[in-house]
Every structure is written in C-alpha cells, then in structure tokens.
Amino acid sequence: MRESILIYRNHLYLKLAALVSLVATTAYVWHTPFERPNGGTWLGYTLGVVAGGLMIWLAWFGVRKRKYGIGKLRLEDWLSAHVYMGLALAIVATLHAGFQLNWNVHSALYVLMMIVIISGIVGVYFYIRFPIMLTENRRGMTAEVMLTQITDLDREIRQLAMGLDDATNAAVLKASQETIVGTTLFSQLRGFDEDCETTQARRFVEDSEGSGESTSRRQLLTRLVRKEELLKRIRRDVQLRCLLKTWLICHVPFSVAALMALAVHVVTVFYYW
Amino acid sequence: MGGFRGPALSTETYRIAIVGSGPGGLSAAAHAAKLGVSHVLLERADHLSDTIYKYQRGKFVMSTPDILPLRSDVTFAAGKREAILGNWDRQIAELKTNVRYKSDVVEIKKAEGVFNIRLADGDTVQAENVVLAIGLQGNLNKLTCPGGDLPLVQYQLDDPGEYEAETIVVIGAGDAGVENAVALAKQNSVVIINREAEFARVKQGNLTLILNAIEKGDIQCYYNAEPARVEPNAIILNTADGEARVPCDRIIARIGASAPRKFVESCGIKFPNADRSALPEVSSTYESNVPGLYIVGALGGYPLIKQAMNQGLEVVEYILGNKLAPADEPLLQRKFAGLGGADVDAIIAEARGAIPVFASLNPLLLRETLLESDVHVLKKDAIVFKRNDYTSSFFTIMRGSVGIQINALDPSVVVTLPTGAFFGEMGLISGRRRSATAVATSDCVLLETPRRTMLKLIKSVDSVRRTLDQTAIMRQVQTHLAPGVSVADLRPMVETVELKRYKPGDVIFNQGDKGDDMHLIRAGSCTVSMRVGGRDIVLSYVPSGNYIGEMALLSDAPRSATVKAAHATETIRIQGDAFKALLDSQPALKAKVEAKFRQRIMQNEQMQRRPEAGNIIQFLIEQGVGEGTDVLLIDESLCVHCDNCEKACAETHKGISRLDREAGPSFANIHVPTSCRHCEHPHCMSDCPPNAIHRAPDGEVFIDDSCIGCGNCERNCPYGVIQLASPPEEKFNLFSWLLFGKGPGPGEEMAYEELKYAGKPHADKQKRAVKCDMCKDIDGGASCVRACPTGAAMRVSPEEFMSVALLG
Incomplete structure (x- = not known):
C-alpha cells in the first residue's frame, strides 16, 4: 500500500547519501598526502568536519521527532534521511580516520559511533519487519482484546473445574492465578514460557483424561488450549514491542556517548595541535 | 406604590397583577417595581420560580439563544440552578417587588373593567390588568390509573443522589424521564416504562444514553407498556403480553406538562384548536382575546428563560401604553447597516416580498431567521463561494443576481439566478463540497442562513421544505445526471420522481429484482454488492452525487447487484419509463450514460476477481x-x-490527544483508530446548544470557544472521538524534560499529583469538548500524519480509500 522509509520518495535520501559517500571516496582516492592518510591533512580535516556535522545532525533527530507541527518536511523524510545519512557517516568517518585504529580517545569515538550505526541497521530491520509480524500475530485483535478474552476464558475454566475433582480444581486455579506475562525484561524478550502455569494445567488435564466427567473435561481442555494459544500470541506481542523499545534504549545512550566522545576528540585534537 | 412583603390588602386595585413568578413573571414584577407602578406578583409556592426550584440539584441552566440580548431588570446568565435562584431572590428583594407567596389563583373574572382574582385561601385581589405567566410546568400531567395518588408516586426528582439501593420505576420516555432514569441508575435499580416501541421523542444525546444503559443492563425497559394500576409497593403494567407486576419502592412519573386548559379557558381565553398541546394565541403585545389579560412565556409559546424574561419587561411597557421595539431590534439594525439606512421593518418587508421561500414564515419566525443569517452586500463579480468549498450555508438573493458556474472546466458557462432565488441548497442537503462556484453577476445583496437554522426551518415549516425540495431536485438531476439538458426537457421526468429515505443497512434494491426505476443519491452513500458463490462481495462504494440502478434499466434485465445504504441516505427515485424517454430525446446524454454503464460492468468484473478489495x-x-x-x-x-x-x-x-491509535478495529493491514472522520453530516453538530461546532471551508469539523461543556456532542458521536477535558496546564519545555527529566514528556499529561501540589486540581475547571480539528490552525496539515516516522498514518477521503483498498 504505502512504501517503507527505505524507498520513500523514490530513494531520494539514498541518492543524497550515495552522493556524499561518492564525493568523499573520490576525494580520498584522488588525494595523495605526504604521510599515510589521516585526520590531520586538509582533506582529513574537511572529512572530519563533515562527519562531525553529520553526527550532530543525526542526533538532532531525537529532538526533531518531538517537535510537533513545525517544518515543511514530514517526520518520514527525516527518518529516511537519518537512516541513509547514518550509513554515509560510516564511510565518511572511516575515510576521515584513514583506516587507522589505535588505543586512544579518537578510536574510542570511532568504535562508539560504529556501535550506534550498527544498532541503527538492526533498528531499520526491526522497523521494516516488526509491523508485519505484529499484525500477523494479532490477527485483527488488540492486546487489550486478547487479555479480555483470557479473562473470559478463565472464568469459564474455573466454572467448569468446579464440577471436577480437587486436584484438577487446584491445577486450574493455580493456572488462573499464577499465569504471568512479561514482568522482567528477560522474560519479555524471551517471548515464550514453556513452563507456564496454564501449560502445566493443560498437561495435567490431558493426563487425567479418562478419570470420569469426560464431557466437562474435554470442554475444560479446549478452553485451556485456547487460552494457551492466546497467551502464546500475547507473549509474542510483548516480545516484539519490547524489542522495539529496548532497541531504542541501546541506540540512544550510545549515541549520547558518541557525542561526548566527539567533544573529547575535538578538544584533544585542537589542544595538541 | 413602593413595596412590602406579605399578604396584600384585598381592598386595593392594582394596576398590574402578575400570576406566576417564573422568569417571565418575576421580570414583569421587577420592572413594574422599578417604574413604581402598583403591582402584585402572585406565587403559588412559598418561593420564587418553582419550576427551576425543582430542577435537579446542581443542574446547569442554559441561557439560549445566546444571540438574543437580555432585557430585564433582573440579571440572568447560564449557570448552576442554585446561583441563578439566589441571584433572583436577592434582586427581587432589592427592587422591593411586591410578592404574595402561597397565593394559588383559582379564578380570574372581569367585571366592570376590573379583574377579580380569587385565591385558594379565599382572598380576592383586584387589578386593572393581569399578566398570566404560569408556564406549563406548574401543570404536570398526573397518572390517571387507580392508585396514582399513592405516596410512592412522585412527579419530580430534585436530587437523584438522595436515593440509594432502591428499585425505582420511571414512567415516561421523554427527555425528563430519560434524564432521571439515567441519573438514578447510578445507585439504584431502575425500570423505565415506555408507552411506545422506541424512544422517539428524546434528544439524540439522551437517546444514546438510555439505549446504552438498557443494553448494558443498567436500566430495564418495558416497551409498549402502560401503567394499569399502582399498589403500595408495586406497579401493574399493561403490556403486549398481558399484565406485568413490577415491585418497586418508588415511582417517578415524568409524563409531560400541558397548558392548564380548564383554568385558562375559565378566564375567557380561547384556544385555536382542541389539540392537547395547543396554546392560546396572543397579539404582538402579548394580549389575549380578553382585553387587559396578557400572556407571556411558555404558555404563549416561548419556553426559553431569556425569551420569557424579555417578554416580562415588554408586557409591562405595553400595559403602560408605551411602544417598545423588540429586544433584537438593535441587532437587526446592525445587521442591516450596509443596506443604506432603511429601517428594520422595511427591510423585513422587502425580504418577505422578494424571497418566496421566506414569504410564508410568520413574522416572529422570519425575524429569528434573519437574526441568525448574515447579510452580504457584494459588488459585481465578487465570488460568493467556490467549487469544492466545504461550506454548507444557504443563500437567498434579496437584491441583484448571482451566476452559478455549472461547468468545472469552462467558467463562462453560467446559469443566472434572479432576485428572490436561492442557491447553496445542494451543499446543505448532501453535506459535501460545493458543486459549483457562485459569482455575483451584478451588485447584489445576499442573505446567508446557517445550516442549522435552515434545517430547523425545513423541519418545522412545510412550505419551506416543499419549495426547497422542488428546486433542489431539479438542480440535482441537472448537475449529477443530465448536465446540459434544459429544465424544460427535464420537467416531464422530474415531475414523476419521489424522494426516498433509507436508514443505514436498508436495501435500496436487491439482486434479481425487476428493475423499473433508478436512484440519484442526493445525500449519504451506498454500497453495491453481488452474491457470488453463496457470499456477498462488495463491488463498490457510491457516494452522493452518483446514480445507481440504471444498468437494469438499460439492459432490461433483472438487477445485477444489491444496493444498500451505507449510512443515512436520501435518493431521488426516477421512474424507468420517464428516464428512458429522456434518453431517447437526448442522444448525447444517452451516449454518456451508456459509457458509464460499460465502465461499471468492467469494474464489477475486476472486483469479482479480487474479493479481498471488496472485503x-x-x-x-x-x-x-x-x-x-x-x-x-x-x-x-x-x-x-x-x-x-x-x-x-x-x-x-x-496536551490533550484527540486520537487513540491502539483502540479501534483492524482488517487486513488497515487499522481504523479512534479519531474524528469529519462526517458529511456530523452527528456531533446535531444538538449543540451554543452552536459551537462548525465546518470549515476545507471540511474540518471543529468546536469553537463558545463550548459550554454540556457533553451532547460526546454522546451523539457514534465513533467515540469527542471527549470532555479541562484545559491543561502549561508544561515545561522539551529540553528541560529531555535533559533534566522535568515534568511530563511530550504527549503526556501533568500527573494529578503534580497539579495537586501546584494547587491546581483538574476538577475546578469547566470542562469543554475537544476533538480533532485536523490541525486547521497550523500550516502543513495534520500533526499526526506529519509526525509518523514510517508513513503508516494517512488521511483519506472515502472516494480515495476505494483506490487505497484496490491497491491493498
């Protein structure tokens, strides 16, 4: 229906980023300094200014995203440009460094910046893939609707269990009281729980098949299976949304760290000039 | 005379006796007191204004119509019941008005030019003139069935909060009954008795409330039921299935009020007919057929507080023999200022003479209509409105002439409308964009009447509706079906048409039916669907301004598809034979209709192959x-x-979002969030007391600052996109949040705690309705769409979503 940010405006920002990278690379190949290429030549300084400018501009996205109702461009333009310019930064900065890495603050900046860029690439993957995965997983329902359905199922399950033996009752009650979705970051990211109380209750009812009251037992089982299936989808939903959030939690602090390293880098360069 | 409180001496003959101390009566008495005219105000209860006194506690009393200035010696503004009553008590005392409480008038007889007013306590008051300001609410209709006088029956509800955990039966399906039932249901078990099969008489907002409550089980409803008798702790109902006994602790009967006809007639006043709701007729000075006996307020047909108060002052002036221009005179003078200084009456007479649509309105109604209309004095060639504007007002030509550019491609094709003609009715009826541009073809004077006023006129005055419909049908046929065909050629066909109305989901015709007519959709829209392999496949969405049903006519075959109204829809039904005759005489039109026919067959073919788009x-x-x-x-x-x-x-x-992204249904990849759709005929607009909801020329439906927070629009919106909210507090700027974590972030509201410590709890502020206004005050379009980083959010019109759906 609509296009994604990668092909937005017929790849306008890809073309722009490619142009920046191409100019930088051509200049780098054409330029033959006295020593091996580094940030201290005139081209090195130029590329450094471009790279630093790009970094600050890329970080500005966080502010622009929260400035609402201003500017001529849509946020979609900004994000598309943010993605491609971020990739161009990797090239420009590498050329600025002249492919040199050492144990110093300058390389620390480089490493931090690359972490941010790589996490950005991961983010793009998430942004392109997850909406479809989320939608498919939800099948037209919202998380809230799924939870309401679970509550309804729970009520039915408890009612059915009332007419059954104590052990079944206890297992079912435990399932409805102790089934948990999410809580810790780890369990949210994991996205499934094979030892879920509901699964245990389902297994228990499956195993006790044949111990009388077969009709209610079968009804109970179908409801437990349905609840398990819903739980599976909710956990998946939580996982995907949590991934989107945690991803941002990685991307942003590293970019702040990279900005600080940029400041240190610039100060030390001029201090030791 | 000055004034004193307490029983009046029955030997004195007053100049004016005023019966009833409602808004009209107390305003009259106050004015008499101020002028020093001898007077007495007779009130049945022991306090002023009994009807308002008996309103639900804390009820917000409105001061409509806002445009009308108040002309009274006592003040009145919209506000809480308690504040208004307190204010009146104080001012009536300050003016030293002569009020005689507990004076129930039982008879008014005129003898030798003096009225003898007999009171229930046996006293008699004499007066030269009498002003009857008794309203209607003093005469509530009572239960007539056996047991109707038992103590569990009451006719009033002061404070619904007084009752708790009771079973209460509310009789009456009008606004009062519904409001009481809904308020009581909060902490009681409530049963409502409706004599009819539906709640047809209530305001739209109350309808939504009661139906929701019934559906949720908060209120139980007996339809088609009437009280048969009342027992000390139950009510017996006559229902369609026989008698039903409903045990209850309390019965609240809200079965209306009517003119206390017997009493009024005993005073010698005549009613125009035997109708239960009939009101006595009065002259322009409020005098009845009995000389010296005047009627103001609801009994004379003016039920609004402000109208009654104005009449109270005016009637005293008239009794004293003074001439007084109506309260709206200065407003009309200002309105007509551009017309060269002629006086108001002359201009009203000119409007009546020149404009046939308004000729049949009675003087007061015409005055009210003009008061709500705008007068435009335009030079030759000025543009009145442009094609595709979203305005929906109605224009009449008082002087000069106006040209309508009916051809979008060629502005030189102009139909000229003479003085007296009207235009703009198509936008009014369909709620869609203007279908043509209107330009002044000479210096002219136009009256622009707002949509709401016109709809009221169409509803209440038959002749207005008829005139409007006749012309509108011809123009709609000419615009949408047969452009370029003259009125004379169309007349034989148009004379056979009829207007049809459909509710959402109503079938206009079924697949396989014999097709002997076609429909031009003048308002609303339809879906066309076909039954293929046992299930319905939607083939297309047809908005107003299009015709349907011509395929079967042209091919002489049964209907090839089913057409249903997508929502409330109005069509012009055209007889098949008349349409065929028209086509035979108009080869160019025939070619065009046939071309469309072929195009439709092709589209239907395509859509059958792609059922998912139809879904x-x-x-x-x-x-x-x-x-x-x-x-x-x-x-x-x-x-x-x-x-x-x-x-x-x-x-x-x-700080208040008008959109809920997560809520709302999804299908395939399309999600419809809870957000305003800017309907063609906005439900929210239908019952807005201050008329605060408007449609901007670009189509946005928005609420202006005059909102009083009554909540009608919130209840009337079927899509739940309007909310009542207090104006939010100023927030910290973005960087203090971003860097120092100060205050709530973007899109978040100030937490209640933060507000409480700042001494600004939410509750103190008057709430107002808020809804999406499509960011009409910001350049660059809706913020939601602009702020979407991935381009998922989009705004489309229904005509467009067809293509979106096809792409999907």
Whole structure:
C-alpha cells in the first residue's frame, strides 16, 4: 500500500547519501598526502568536519521527532534521511580516520559511533519487519482484546473445574492465578514460557483424561488450549514491542556517548595541535 | 406604590397583577417595581420560580439563544440552578417587588373593567390588568390509573443522589424521564416504562444514553407498556403480553406538562384548536382575546428563560401604553447597516416580498431567521463561494443576481439566478463540497442562513421544505445526471420522481429484482454488492452525487447487484419509463450514460476477481468510514506502535490527544483508530446548544470557544472521538524534560499529583469538548500524519480509500 522509509520518495535520501559517500571516496582516492592518510591533512580535516556535522545532525533527530507541527518536511523524510545519512557517516568517518585504529580517545569515538550505526541497521530491520509480524500475530485483535478474552476464558475454566475433582480444581486455579506475562525484561524478550502455569494445567488435564466427567473435561481442555494459544500470541506481542523499545534504549545512550566522545576528540585534537 | 412583603390588602386595585413568578413573571414584577407602578406578583409556592426550584440539584441552566440580548431588570446568565435562584431572590428583594407567596389563583373574572382574582385561601385581589405567566410546568400531567395518588408516586426528582439501593420505576420516555432514569441508575435499580416501541421523542444525546444503559443492563425497559394500576409497593403494567407486576419502592412519573386548559379557558381565553398541546394565541403585545389579560412565556409559546424574561419587561411597557421595539431590534439594525439606512421593518418587508421561500414564515419566525443569517452586500463579480468549498450555508438573493458556474472546466458557462432565488441548497442537503462556484453577476445583496437554522426551518415549516425540495431536485438531476439538458426537457421526468429515505443497512434494491426505476443519491452513500458463490462481495462504494440502478434499466434485465445504504441516505427515485424517454430525446446524454454503464460492468468484473478489495470496502463501511470526509487510517504493515501520532496530537492541542491509535478495529493491514472522520453530516453538530461546532471551508469539523461543556456532542458521536477535558496546564519545555527529566514528556499529561501540589486540581475547571480539528490552525496539515516516522498514518477521503483498498 504505502512504501517503507527505505524507498520513500523514490530513494531520494539514498541518492543524497550515495552522493556524499561518492564525493568523499573520490576525494580520498584522488588525494595523495605526504604521510599515510589521516585526520590531520586538509582533506582529513574537511572529512572530519563533515562527519562531525553529520553526527550532530543525526542526533538532532531525537529532538526533531518531538517537535510537533513545525517544518515543511514530514517526520518520514527525516527518518529516511537519518537512516541513509547514518550509513554515509560510516564511510565518511572511516575515510576521515584513514583506516587507522589505535588505543586512544579518537578510536574510542570511532568504535562508539560504529556501535550506534550498527544498532541503527538492526533498528531499520526491526522497523521494516516488526509491523508485519505484529499484525500477523494479532490477527485483527488488540492486546487489550486478547487479555479480555483470557479473562473470559478463565472464568469459564474455573466454572467448569468446579464440577471436577480437587486436584484438577487446584491445577486450574493455580493456572488462573499464577499465569504471568512479561514482568522482567528477560522474560519479555524471551517471548515464550514453556513452563507456564496454564501449560502445566493443560498437561495435567490431558493426563487425567479418562478419570470420569469426560464431557466437562474435554470442554475444560479446549478452553485451556485456547487460552494457551492466546497467551502464546500475547507473549509474542510483548516480545516484539519490547524489542522495539529496548532497541531504542541501546541506540540512544550510545549515541549520547558518541557525542561526548566527539567533544573529547575535538578538544584533544585542537589542544595538541 | 413602593413595596412590602406579605399578604396584600384585598381592598386595593392594582394596576398590574402578575400570576406566576417564573422568569417571565418575576421580570414583569421587577420592572413594574422599578417604574413604581402598583403591582402584585402572585406565587403559588412559598418561593420564587418553582419550576427551576425543582430542577435537579446542581443542574446547569442554559441561557439560549445566546444571540438574543437580555432585557430585564433582573440579571440572568447560564449557570448552576442554585446561583441563578439566589441571584433572583436577592434582586427581587432589592427592587422591593411586591410578592404574595402561597397565593394559588383559582379564578380570574372581569367585571366592570376590573379583574377579580380569587385565591385558594379565599382572598380576592383586584387589578386593572393581569399578566398570566404560569408556564406549563406548574401543570404536570398526573397518572390517571387507580392508585396514582399513592405516596410512592412522585412527579419530580430534585436530587437523584438522595436515593440509594432502591428499585425505582420511571414512567415516561421523554427527555425528563430519560434524564432521571439515567441519573438514578447510578445507585439504584431502575425500570423505565415506555408507552411506545422506541424512544422517539428524546434528544439524540439522551437517546444514546438510555439505549446504552438498557443494553448494558443498567436500566430495564418495558416497551409498549402502560401503567394499569399502582399498589403500595408495586406497579401493574399493561403490556403486549398481558399484565406485568413490577415491585418497586418508588415511582417517578415524568409524563409531560400541558397548558392548564380548564383554568385558562375559565378566564375567557380561547384556544385555536382542541389539540392537547395547543396554546392560546396572543397579539404582538402579548394580549389575549380578553382585553387587559396578557400572556407571556411558555404558555404563549416561548419556553426559553431569556425569551420569557424579555417578554416580562415588554408586557409591562405595553400595559403602560408605551411602544417598545423588540429586544433584537438593535441587532437587526446592525445587521442591516450596509443596506443604506432603511429601517428594520422595511427591510423585513422587502425580504418577505422578494424571497418566496421566506414569504410564508410568520413574522416572529422570519425575524429569528434573519437574526441568525448574515447579510452580504457584494459588488459585481465578487465570488460568493467556490467549487469544492466545504461550506454548507444557504443563500437567498434579496437584491441583484448571482451566476452559478455549472461547468468545472469552462467558467463562462453560467446559469443566472434572479432576485428572490436561492442557491447553496445542494451543499446543505448532501453535506459535501460545493458543486459549483457562485459569482455575483451584478451588485447584489445576499442573505446567508446557517445550516442549522435552515434545517430547523425545513423541519418545522412545510412550505419551506416543499419549495426547497422542488428546486433542489431539479438542480440535482441537472448537475449529477443530465448536465446540459434544459429544465424544460427535464420537467416531464422530474415531475414523476419521489424522494426516498433509507436508514443505514436498508436495501435500496436487491439482486434479481425487476428493475423499473433508478436512484440519484442526493445525500449519504451506498454500497453495491453481488452474491457470488453463496457470499456477498462488495463491488463498490457510491457516494452522493452518483446514480445507481440504471444498468437494469438499460439492459432490461433483472438487477445485477444489491444496493444498500451505507449510512443515512436520501435518493431521488426516477421512474424507468420517464428516464428512458429522456434518453431517447437526448442522444448525447444517452451516449454518456451508456459509457458509464460499460465502465461499471468492467469494474464489477475486476472486483469479482479480487474479493479481498471488496472485503476491505465492506470493513471500512462497517466502521462508518463511508460517511466521513477525511479519515485517519493506519497501515499496520508499517506502523511500529511508537504512538508518535498520539503524542503529536497531544502536543499540538495543549496536551490533550484527540486520537487513540491502539483502540479501534483492524482488517487486513488497515487499522481504523479512534479519531474524528469529519462526517458529511456530523452527528456531533446535531444538538449543540451554543452552536459551537462548525465546518470549515476545507471540511474540518471543529468546536469553537463558545463550548459550554454540556457533553451532547460526546454522546451523539457514534465513533467515540469527542471527549470532555479541562484545559491543561502549561508544561515545561522539551529540553528541560529531555535533559533534566522535568515534568511530563511530550504527549503526556501533568500527573494529578503534580497539579495537586501546584494547587491546581483538574476538577475546578469547566470542562469543554475537544476533538480533532485536523490541525486547521497550523500550516502543513495534520500533526499526526506529519509526525509518523514510517508513513503508516494517512488521511483519506472515502472516494480515495476505494483506490487505497484496490491497491491493498
């Protein structure tokens, strides 16, 4: 229906980023300094200014995203440009460094910046893939609707269990009281729980098949299976949304760290000039 | 005389006796007191204004119509019942008005030019003139069945909070009954008795409330039921299935009020007919057929507080023999200022003479209509409105002439309308964009009447509706079906047409039916569906301004598809034979209709092969998107659930988001969030007391600052996109949040705690209705769409979503 940010405006920002990278690379190949290429030549300084400018501009996205109702461009333009310019930064900065890495603050900046860029690439993957995965997983329902359905199922399950033996009752009650979705970051990211109380209750009812009251037992089982299936989808939903959030939690602090390293880098360069 | 409180001496003959101390009566008495005219105000109760006194505690009393200035010696402004009553008590005392409480008038007889007013306590008051300001509410209709006088029956509800955990039966399905039932249901078990099969008489807002409550089980309803008798702790109902006994602790009967006819007639006043709701007729000075006996307020047909108060002052002036221009005179003078200084009466007479639509209105109604209309004095060639504008007002030509450019491509094709003609009715009826540009073809004077006023006129005055319909049908046929065909050629066909109205989901015709007519959709829209392999496939969505049903006519075959109204729809039904005759005489039109016919066959073929596109149309129609003009949709294959759209909405609207992204249904990849669709005929507009909801020329439906927070629009909106909110507090700027974590972030509201410590709890502020206004005050379009990082949010009109759906 609509296009994604990668092909937005017929790849306008890809073309722009490619142009920046191409100019930088051509200049780098054409330029033959006295020593091996580094940030201290005139081209090195130029590329450094471009790279630093790009970094600050890329970080500005966080502010622009929260400035609402201003500017001529849509946020979609900004994000598309943010993605491609971020990739161009990797090239420009590498050329600025002249492919040199050492144990110093300058390389620390480089490493931090690359972490941010790589996490950005991961983010793009998430942004392109997850909406479809989320939608498919939800099948037209919202998380809230799924939870309401679970509550309804729970009520039915408890009612059915009332007419059954104590052990079944206890297992079912435990399932409805102790089934948990999410809580810790780890369990949210994991996205499934094979030892879920509901699964245990389902297994228990499956195993006790044949111990009388077969009709209610079968009804109970179908409801437990349905609840398990819903739980599976909710956990998946939580996982995907949590991934989107945690991803941002990685991307942003590293970019702040990279900005600080940029400041240190610039100060030390001029201090030791 | 000055004034004193307490019983009046029965030996004195007053100049004016005023019966009833409601708004009209107390305003009259106050004016008499101020002028020093001898007077007495007779009140049955032991306090002023009994009807308002008996309103629900804390009820917000409105001061409509806002445009009318108040002309009284006591003040009145919209506010809480308690404040208004307190104010009146104080001012009546300050003016030293002569009030005689507990004076129930039982007889008014005129003898030798003096009225003898007999009171229930046996006293008699004499007066030269009498002003009857008794209203209608003093004469509530009572239960007539056996047991109707038992103590569990009451006719009033002062404070619904007084009752708790009772079973209460509310009789009456009018506004009062419904309001009481809903208020009581909060902490009681409530049963409502409706004599009819539906709640036909209540305001739209109350209808929604009561139906929701019944559906949720909060209130139980007996339809087609009437009280048979009352027992000390139950009520017996006559229902369609026989008698039903409903045990209860309390019965509240709200079965209306009527003119205390017997009493009024005993005073010698005549009623125009035997109708139960008939009111006595009065002259322009409020005098009845009995000389010296005057009637003001609801009994004379003016039920609003402000009208009654104005009449109270005016009637005293008239009794004293003074001439007084009506209260709205200065407003009309100002309105007509551009017309060269002629006086108001002359201009009203000119409007009546020149404009046939308004000729049949009675003087007061015409005055009210003009008061609400705008007068435009235009030079030759000035543009009145442009094609595709979203305005919906109605224009009449008082002087000069106006040209309508009926051809979008060639502005030189102009139909000239003479003085007295009207235009703009198509936008009024369809709620869609203007279908042509209107230009002044000479210096002219136009009256622009707002949509709401026109709708009221169409509803209440038969001749207005008839005149409007006749002309509108001809123009709609000419615009949408047969452009370029003259009125004379169309007349034989148009004379055979009839107007048809359909509710949402009503079938206009079924697949396989014999097709002997066709329909031109003048308002609303339809879906065309076909039964293929045992299930319905939606083939297309047809908005107003299009015709349907011509395929069967042209091919002489049965209907090839079913057409249903997507929402409330009005069509012009055209007889098949008349249409065929028209086609035979108009070869150019015939070619055009046949070309469209072929195009439709092709489209239907395509859509049958792609049922999923039809399913999306069906889904969107079910969500009410069909009646929208600009709908927010979210492409779920792109949405990352970041809620930036909601945050953007909140930030551009002072912290209150008018959109809920997550809520709302989805189908395939399309999600319809809870957000305003800017309907063609906005439900929210239908009952807004201060008339605060408008449609901007670009189509946005917005609420202006005159909102009083009554909540009608919130209840009337079927899509739940309007909320009542207090104006939010100023927030810290973005960087203090971003860097120092100060205050709530973008899109978040100030927490209640933060407000409490700042000494600004929410509750103190008057709430107002807020809804999407499509960011009409900001350049660059809706914030939600602009703030979407992935391009998932989009705004489309129903005509467009067809193509979106096809692409999907």
